[in-house]
Amino acid sequence: MKNILIAAGGTGGHLFPVLAVVESLKNMLPEVNFEFFGRKDKIEGRIVPQLGYKLHETNFKGIVNFYSFNTLKMPFQLCSATLSMCNIIRKNKIDAVICAGAYLSLPPGIAAHLTDTKLILMESNVNPGKAINFLANKADLIFTSFAETQNFFKPNIYNKLKCYGNPVRQEIIKKQNKKEAVEKFKLNPKKPVVLVFGGSLGAKSINDAVLKNLEKFEKSNYQIIWQTGDIHQFNIDKLPQNIVVANFIDDMATAYSAADLVVSRSGATTVAELCVAGKPSILVPLPSASNNEQYHNAKVLQDNDSAILIKNSEIEGTLYNLIENLLNNTEKLQFMSNQALKLAHPNASYRIATEIIKIF
Numbered sequence: 001m002k003n004i005l006i007a008a009g010g011t012g013g014h015l016f017p018v019l020a021v022v023e024s025l026k027n028m029l030p031e032v033n034f035e036f037f038g039r040k041d042k043i044e045g046r047i048v049p050q051l052g053y054k055l056h057e058t059n060f061k062g063i064v065n066f067y068s069f070n071t072l073k074m075p076f077q078l079c080s081a082t083l084s085m086c087n088i089i090r091k092n093k094i095d096a097v098i099c100a101g102a103y104l105s106l107p108p109g110i111a112a113h114l115t116d117t118k119l120i121l122m123e124s125n126v127n128p129g130k131a132i133n134f135l136a137n138k139a140d141l142i143f144t145s146f147a148e149t150q151n152f153f154k155p156n157i158y159n160k161l162k163c164y165g166n167p168v169r170q171e172i173i174k175k176q177n178k179k180e181a182v183e184k185f186k187l188n189p190k191k192p193v194v195l196v197f198g199g200s201l202g203a204k205s206i207n208d209a210v211l212k213n214l215e216k217f218e219k220s221n222y223q224i225i226w227q228t229g230d231i232h233q234f235n236i237d238k239l240p241q242n243i244v245v246a247n248f249i250d251d252m253a254t255a256y257s258a259a260d261l262v263v264s265r266s267g268a269t270t271v272a273e274l275c276v277a278g279k280p281s282i283l284v285p286l287p288s289a290s291n292n293e294q295y296h297n298a299k300v301l302q303d304n305d306s307a308i309l310i311k312n313s314e315i316e317g318t319l320y321n322l323i324e325n326l327l328n329n330t331e332k333l334q335f336m337s338n339q340a341l342k343l344a345h346p347n348a349s350y351r352i353a354t355e356i357i358k359i360f
Contacts, residue, residue, distance in 0.1 A: 002029060002360060003093055005056075005085075007037040007108040008100035008122075009044030013269045017124055017349075018100045019051070020167035024353035035092065037085065037108050056088055060107060078106060085111035095360060096120060105131040113138040118359055122352070124166045124268030125293035126300055127152050136160070140359055143352050145268060145345070146300055164352050165345020166272035171253040173276055173346045181257035185225055185244050192222040192327050195259035195279075197249070202229015203265055205312045206284055209319040216320050217243060222327055225255055260333060261326055263319065266298035266309075274301070275344040280336030281307040282322055284315050306340035 004025070008018040022034055035054045038044035048055045060081040061074070085107045089097070097112035098120045099105035105121070109131070112119040121142045123132045126149055136142060136157050144150070145166035150158060179189040187193060198206045207228055210217070217224060218240035227249045239245060249255050256262070256277040264270050266283040274281050283301060285294035301307035308326075310318060326333055345351075 002032045002095045003035070004032060004096050004098060005035050005037060005089065005092075005094045005108060006098045006100075007104045008098070009036075009038035009042050009048075009104055010102045012043055013124060013267050014100045014102055014104075015044055015047060016169065016269060017167040017272075018098060018122060019047075020169065020349040021098070021122070021352050021356075024167075024349040025356065028353055028357060035088075035094070038104055056085075058084075058104075058107070060103065078110075081107035082110045082114070086115055089115045089117055096356065098122065098356075099131070099135060100124070101129045101132050103131060105135060109135040109138065120356060120359075123149060124272070125149075125291070126296035127291055127293055129291050129293070141355060143355075145272060145348075146297075148296075148300055162352075162355055164355075165348035166268055167349035167352065168269070168272050168276050168346075169253070172256060172273050174253075175277065176254060176257035178257055181254045182223075184251075184254050185258055187223045187225075187242075187244060187258070191242070192260045193225060193258050194222060194261045194263060194323055194327070195225045195227075195255050196263040197227035197255075198229055198265050198284075199267065199270070202227070203284065203286070205315050206263060206265075206319075209316040212316055213320040214240065214243075220324070222260075222323070225249070225258065227255075261323065263323070266294040266301070266307075268293070268297060271297045271301060272345070272348075275306070275340045276346050278337045278341040278344070280326065280333050280340065282319070282326075283307045283309050284312055285309070287312045301340070301343065304339050304343055306336050306343060 006018055008014045025032055036048045037056045040057050058081055060077050089111055094117055096118035097108050099109045100122045109119060119139045121132050121135055121139045123144050126146045139160055142160045144161055144163045147163050150161055182189040182193055196210060210226055223242040226243055226245045228247055256279060259279055262274060262279045262281040266285045283298035285298045298309040302309040
């Protein structure tokens with residue numbers, strides 16, 4: 001029996017790729033036990049127990065405001081959480097620790113080093129976050145999603161890097177029939193479809209751009225599937241018939257299959273899904289991202305001709321014309337789609353799991 005401790009959470013972008021690897025590991029190693037480290041009030045607090053895994057809860061927080069009392073307390077909280085993790089690793093006979101970045105990775109990652117336990121890191125973004133950078137020297141393996149990530153590490157780390165891509169959900173890898181997917185949204189399968197979303201919470205700049213151009217979109221010959229996000233509510237007297245609005249889309253696999261073009265943020269999971277789905281995109285990086293990671297993610301896709309990168313401040317004035325120009329150029333859309341597929345890693349979770357097994 002192998003015991004693996006996982007630190008992944010805070011957002012779905014950290015949690016879901018690791019869960020995909022967990023599923024592959026379970027298929028390859030039936031005798032394996034998984035335990036998680038995370039916060040009860042974050043996404044892992046809801047998802048992990050539902051899946052039947054034990055969650056070692058923590059109150060450890062990242063730095064929200066540098067000039068605050070909580071920042072002064074952080075070193076002491078980190079020491080306390082790390083000592084707690086050392087005890088858990090020894091008591092539960094943990095064989096390996098997998099960290100997916102963000103502040104949650106620090107206590108288990110440091111504890112793995114102190115207890116001489118195998119440490120595996122997963123970095124989904126092009127540029128590694130502060131936690132991954134800090135733990136890199138201590139890691140046995142570092143899995144990256146982009147070849148460009150190597151440029152952000154020192155040469156002594158290169159032998160640990162494995163660029164296998166960011167694992168995505170199987171339902172997105174298994175593409176659906178486009179006509180059937182469009183019809184599920186009660187739209188016309190003979191007209192192009194644009195999928196617009198900004199993550200589960202939504203993106204204000206993207207939503208404002210859609211609202212500003214609503215009359216133009218109504219007169220267009222294409223249709224829009226628009227996920228506004230949970231925190232954005234709009235009072236629209238009469239919604240155009242060619243626009244379907246939802247606060248949240250549970251079935252993103254169908255939404256991707258229906259789309260000819262996607263407008264979205266450029267988080268690591270979204271970018272990986274766009275590539276696997278082979279979707280041309282207009283990407284609007286979140287400007288407040290702590291490490292500017294969304295810009296770097298989008299830049300790689302733009303440099304590989306699969307996406308167009310637009311600044312957050314410019315999207316409102318350019319969105320309509322961009323969509324018009326792309327949908328009127330089917331050759332370019334197809335080229336962008338092919339380029340996206342070249343960046344895809346549909347077997348990422350299997351390849352990562354295979355490498356992890358080798359170090360036991």
